[in-house]
Amino acid sequence: MRTLSKISVAVAAAVAVSLGASACSAPSDVSAGDKKDDKNAPLAVAASPVPHAVILDYIKKELAPKEGLKLDVRTFGDYTQPNRVTEDGEVDANFFQHKPFLDQYNKEHGSHIVPVVNVAIEPLGLYSKKIGKLSELKSGDTVSVPNDASNEGRALKLLADNGVITLKDGVGSAATLSDVKDAKGIKLTELEAAQIAPRLDDVAAAVVNGNFAINAKLKPSKDALALEKAEGNPYANFLAVKKGNENDPRVKKLAKLLNSDEVKKFIQDKYGDGSVIPAFGPVKS
Incomplete structure (x- = not known):
């Protein structure tokens, strides 16, 4: 029986917008x-x-x-x-x-x-601070994915390619949570991409965009439990x-x-x- 859950992203989105505003460099005189x-x-x-x-x-x-x-x-x-x-x-x-x-x-x-x-x-990667390998993910664990359409599908495909979940036939990287055929007991939650790495402690594992992984001091070749292939x-x-x-x-x-x-x-x-x-x-x- 699959278990899918969506968490509210209103607060996360507000935080992200605030972060974006505060992260802007000082206004240029040009x-x-x-x-x-x-x-x-x-x-x-x-x-x-x-x-x-x-x-x-x-x-x-x-x-x-x-x-x-x-x-x-x-x-x-x-x-x-x-x-x-x-x-x-x-x-x-x-x-x-x-x-x-x-x-x-x-x-x-x-x-x-x-x-x-x-x-x-x-490359998009699956990271965790609680487990050391994919086989340690178990039913009831929560995995977070980006909530924007293009990166969510990309994240779900990464999970499917590595046997964490099963997607409906033919959906590929266009997948949404409704396209998950079998979550294998994993709870999938959506977060604004910028908020995933800072909240890694709150979940069993998370799919993190490459730029945010770098910013969080995560090294793909060493820390990722699963990583996108660069070729193609x-x-x-x-x-x-x-x-x-x-x-x-x-x-x-x-x-x-x-x-x-x-x-x-x-x-x-x-x-x-x-x-x-x-x-x-x-x-x-």
């Missing part, structure tokens, strides 16, 4: 909206703190000056605000998300954000802009630098534990 016609103005980019802002800060310091590019990196702690401020023109671009997430966001919010270039994959993974994170800004010379310069040999080496050196994997190239439609 407004993206005010300087949109000045191609020599700093390019304002919204990003998750780790690894996206870390990569951008490396480019800002080591590579951008040689290309005549000024970067204004603004960090956000949640998955909602970066697209909102990009759509509104408060920033020129963002770097934090993958294609399934963006597609869902545009659909739900009527926004017009488009990908520019893939940069890296941050459709969840590469990319640089994105509001439609119509793809040909901004500053955006083109940043896209080139994000796919450079220097950035590839930086990622491999800094995240050699497999938490971030270079995945350069165009974004598939």
Whole structure:
């Protein structure tokens, strides 16, 4: 008999929004909206703190000056605000998300954000502070998953691929909780993605997005009970802009630098534990 439970995410969402607001970098004296016609103005980019802002800060310091590019990196702690401020023109671009997430966001919010270039994959993993291997999960245990549509399906597929649950035939990474055919006694709960790692102590195990795992000092190659495969993974994170800004010379310069040999080496050196994997190239439609 399967057991599925959903917990209220209202409080978690409020906390996440608060976190995002507090996590933003100090306001720049240069407004993206005010300087949109000045191609020599700093390019304002919204990003998750780790690894996206870390990569951008490396480019800002080591590579951008040689290309005549000024970067204004603004960090956000949640998955909602970066697209909102990009759509509104408060920033020129963002770097934090993958294609399934963006597609869902545009659909739900009527926004017009488009990908520019893939940069890296941050594998989704199952983590726990209470058990040391998958076989120790038992009936009655609670496992938390992200509550946004694209990452929840991705998380459920990871659990199914590793025998934790069974999904209905054919649903794959589009799965929702209603598509769980057999939970095997596991209680599945939904949380806003940013809140999962901080609440890891409250559950038997949790599926954590790669960037939040890094921020929580979790090392995928060492700590994950199960980990997504990088090969053929459709969840590469990319640089994105509001439609119509793809040909901004500053955006083109940043896209080139994000796919450079220097950035590839930086990622491999800094995240050699497999938490971030270079995945350069165009974004598939």
